[in-house]
Amino acid sequence: MSKMKKILVRQVEMSDAEQLLNVIPTIDRETEFMIRSRDEFSLSLDQEQKFIASKMNNPKDLFLIALFGDKIVGSLVFSGSTLKKYSHFGEFGMGILKDYWGMGIGTMLLEELIVWAKQNEIHKINLKVVESNERAIRLYEKFQFVYEGTIENGVLINxxxxxxxxxxxxx
Incomplete structure (x- = not known):
């Protein structure tokens, strides 16, 4: 059986907090393209549980995880706004463990995000991506994300x- 058949994407649960505390720093160390630098993620279990609760309790937020068996191998976090003028859009970020790259997990996470967005009156999804992250850009383009602008000197890498x-x- 291929790994692809064993991947499950679902919304985060409070019981995932402890495992996320180990997975997120690993993802951060495996690529320079994440929002945090290596070893910069330092939430306590209580803080991670509060973050998960905040996402679960905001109808304009979404926190997805990708599982290989019982192991979390990726995540996507979408942040929207409850303010009326901005409630139609939000921004997301995602990360996947390097051993699971190229298995369609990013595709699965984005498909789930888009279905959820349609069901929750989200009409615009935005993201920021490092210009040299060609793999991610190709994935986003596959999902009809279009270039809207740049932030010069927006991220410091090495x-x-x-x-x-x-x-x-x-x-």
Missing amino acids: DTYSRLLIMGRTI
């Missing part, structure tokens, strides 16, 4: 500033 691309998709 003592060098890099451009962030702003991409978006209307639902």
